[in-house]
Amino acid sequence: MIKRSKKYSVFSLVKNALSYHENWQPAWRNPEIKKEYDAIIVGGGGHGLTTAYYLAKNHGIKNIAVVEKGWIGGGNTGRNTTIIRSNYLWDQSAAIYDHALKLWEGMSQELNYNVMFSQRGVMNVAHNLHDVRELKRRWHANRLNGVDCEWLNTKEVKKFCPVINTSPNIRYPVLGATLQRRAGTARHDAVAWGYARGADAMGVDIIQNCEVTEININNGNVTGIETTRGTIKSKKIGVVCAGHSSVIAKMAGIKLPLESRPLQALVSEPVKPVIDTVVMSNTIHAYVSQSDKGELVIGAGTDGYNSYSQRGGFNIVEDTIMAIVELFPLFSRMKMLRHWGGIVDICPDASPIISKTHINGLYFNCGWGTGGFKATPGSGWVFAHTIANDQPHALNAPFSINRFSSGELVDEHGAAAVAH
Amino acid sequence: MLIINCPYCGEREQEEFSCGGEAHIERPKNPPDLNDDQWADYLFLRQNIKGLQYERWNHSFGCRQWFNVARNTATDEILAVYKMGEKPPALESNNPITPCGEPAIGSGNFSTSKK
Numbered sequence: 001m002i003k004r005s006k007k008y009s010v011f012s013l014v015k016n017a018l019s020y021h022e023n024w025q026p027a028w029r030n031p032e033i034k035k036e037y038d039a040i041i042v043g044g045g046g047h048g049l050t051t052a053y054y055l056a057k058n059h060g061i062k063n064i065a066v067v068e069k070g071w072i073g074g075g076n077t078g079r080n081t082t083i084i085r086s087n088y089l090w091d092q093s094a095a096i097y098d099h100a101l102k103l104w105e106g107m108s109q110e111l112n113y114n115v116m117f118s119q120r121g122v123m124n125v126a127h128n129l130h131d132v133r134e135l136k137r138r139w140h141a142n143r144l145n146g147v148d149c150e151w152l153n154t155k156e157v158k159k160f161c162p163v164i165n166t167s168p169n170i171r172y173p174v175l176g177a178t179l180q181r182r183a184g185t186a187r188h189d190a191v192a193w194g195y196a197r198g199a200d201a202m203g204v205d206i207i208q209n210c211e212v213t214e215i216n217i218n219n220g221n222v223t224g225i226e227t228t229r230g231t232i233k234s235k236k237i238g239v240v241c242a243g244h245s246s247v248i249a250k251m252a253g254i255k256l257p258l259e260s261r262p263l264q265a266l267v268s269e270p271v272k273p274v275i276d277t278v279v280m281s282n283t284i285h286a287y288v289s290q291s292d293k294g295e296l297v298i299g300a301g302t303d304g305y306n307s308y309s310q311r312g313g314f315n316i317v318e319d320t321i322m323a324i325v326e327l328f329p330l331f332s333r334m335k336m337l338r339h340w341g342g343i344v345d346i347c348p349d350a351s352p353i354i355s356k357t358h359i360n361g362l363y364f365n366c367g368w369g370t371g372g373f374k375a376t377p378g379s380g381w382v383f384a385h386t387i388a389n390d391q392p393h394a395l396n397a398p399f400s401i402n403r404f405s406s407g408e409l410v411d412e413h414g415a416a417a418v419a420h
Numbered sequence: 421m422l423i424i425n426c427p428y429c430g431e432r433e434q435e436e437f438s439c440g441g442e443a444h445i446e447r448p449k450n451p452p453d454l455n456d457d458q459w460a461d462y463l464f465l466r467q468n469i470k471g472l473q474y475e476r477w478n479h480s481f482g483c484r485q486w487f488n489v490a491r492n493t494a495t496d497e498i499l500a501v502y503k504m505g506e507k508p509p510a511l512e513s514n515n516p517i518t519p520c521g522e523p524a525i526g527s528g529n530f531s532t533s534k535k
């Protein structure tokens with residue numbers, strides 16, 4: 001068996017520096033697949049890995065496999081613009097996203113892995129009277145829910161983020177903004193790797209390059225999965241496959257209310273620090289932050305049609321860049337270095353599904369769409385609870401699949417700002 | 421960006437069109453008799469296929485006509501265009517080898533389908 005790197009510390013750094021960093025051990029094992037597990041998590045993105053981690057840590061279920069078709073974090077977890085915030089409108093959303101935000105605040109210490117969580121604040125900018133009303137409504141709703149939020153007028157916006165164009169003469173002038181100071185960004189890959197390492201240390205098998213091709217069901221009970229690397233048995237299966245959720249659901253004869261669409265992002269050449277917060281605008285659809293490497297991280301909107309191709313239309317990128325350049329004229333000559341797409345699972349009410357199904361032992365966690373990165377630890381926390389107890393945690397009870405029949409939707413479309 | 425062959429105007433850039441989602445979903449004939457699950461199925465549940473999908477498009481910044489498109493959602497290839505009311509054509513398409521695998525053209529993650 002390979003020896004795993006134990007605790008990372010200043011001493012381990014010095015020790016490994018002496019051997020030119022050639023002797024670091026892998027952060028997790030590459031295990032043999034067992035015949036049977038107590039639980040299988042399908043999908044090794046952030047949400048799948050946190051689910052396994054909290055199943056082991058909070059519920060003592062350690063004989064778990066996380067089965068991933070590619071490499072962990074290669075889905076939307078490693079493709080998103082890493083905005084973390086909890087300033088959602090409705091009580092149900094504020095509760096689950098703020099629970100997640102609290103977990104982010106202690107994550108690097110808990111995992112002994114630096115996820116570079118940076119509470120640099122997120123500003124949601126208003127450009128017209130309607131925006132002002134909506135954002136002020138959200139500001140008050142947030143405060144009633146104990147979620148920190150402030151209202152900034154145009155002058156205060158300029159003071160908080162000096163490079164933003166607050167001229168009254170632009171097409172969409174800045175009329176104010178909400179600011180959540182506890183919000184910010186984190187390093188997405190590190191989140192996947194940190195939770196993978198933590199889960200592995202508790203005995204979870206992380207199995208990469210293994211695609212689930214069938215779900216085995218007997219008399220309404222789940223019995224296991226077929227994969228490109230053989231059959232694996234388990235009486236509990238949690239599916240956390242983002243854009244591919246509908247494909248997996250179909251294997252179990254379930255139809256979901258999801259549509260999978262490309263969502264694109266791009267980064268610029270690295271420059272010196274110029275913007276130390278996250279700026280989001282719903283109306284002109286732009287959002288931007290700057291990574292610690294100095295790149296501007298810019299997110300676009302979704303394409304208007306279903307696709308699994310992990311690439312979107314150029315017109316979408318063009319729209320976003322137009323908006324960015326109007327808000328930040330000084331970025332107009334920057335070169336964009338990389339550009340990519342991820343496939344997001346859009347739910348009709350822009351809220352997730354974290355739910356049991358009518359098949360015993362089969363659970364789905366999906367529908368996070370364009371905005372689930374921020375929820376990564378909270379999502380795993382409540383999904384682990386749901387799987388372990390065969391009933392939802394209070395925080396995810398409102399996010400059952402049954403809401404599409406009952407009509408109790410949690411409509412965050414308008415309220416979720418620019419939805420990321 | 422897709423190039424779509426409008427049956428009325430010919431080939432145009434996708435920016436001129438809007439997608440109306442899954443095709444051939446019929447409005448229930450007996451609405452008062454439907455239970456909540458049947459309504460959910462009609463209103464919200466979608467096949468969301470990876471591979472050959474039949475969908476509706478509207479030439480919203482052109483002739484404004486609706487029509488159907490058969491498209492492979494794994495590769496974005498458009499395989500056929502046909503008018504509203506017509507039956508979906510039976511087509512061969514380059515579907516992924518495994519249900520969630522990536523096709524030979526398309527995106528970066530070939531881990532399971534490129535043999």
Ligand SMILES: Cc1cc2nc3c(=O)[nH]c(=O)nc-3n(C[C@H](O)[C@H](O)[C@H](O)COP(=O)(O)OP(=O)(O)OC[C@H]3O[C@@H](n4cnc5c(N)ncnc54)[C@H](O)[C@@H]3O)c2cc1C
Nearest residue numbers: 043045046047069075076077080081083212342372373374
């Ligand atoms: C461009 C972009 C920008 C975004 N920006 C933000 C943002 O700023 N803030 C925010 O909060 N959210 C954002 N999001 C959304 C966020 O990335 C997702 O909601 C979140 O990362 C989903 O995590 P996940 O673990 O559920 O999914 P993923 O990370 O996609 O993981 C799902 C995994 O399942 C695997 N899988 C699929 N099929 C199978 C199979 N058959 N067998 C085995 N494994 C399978 C996939 O390979 C994948 O690794 C953005 C998304 C994109 C694409």
Ligand SMILES: [Zn+2]
Nearest residue numbers: 426429479483
């Ligand atoms: Zn036309």
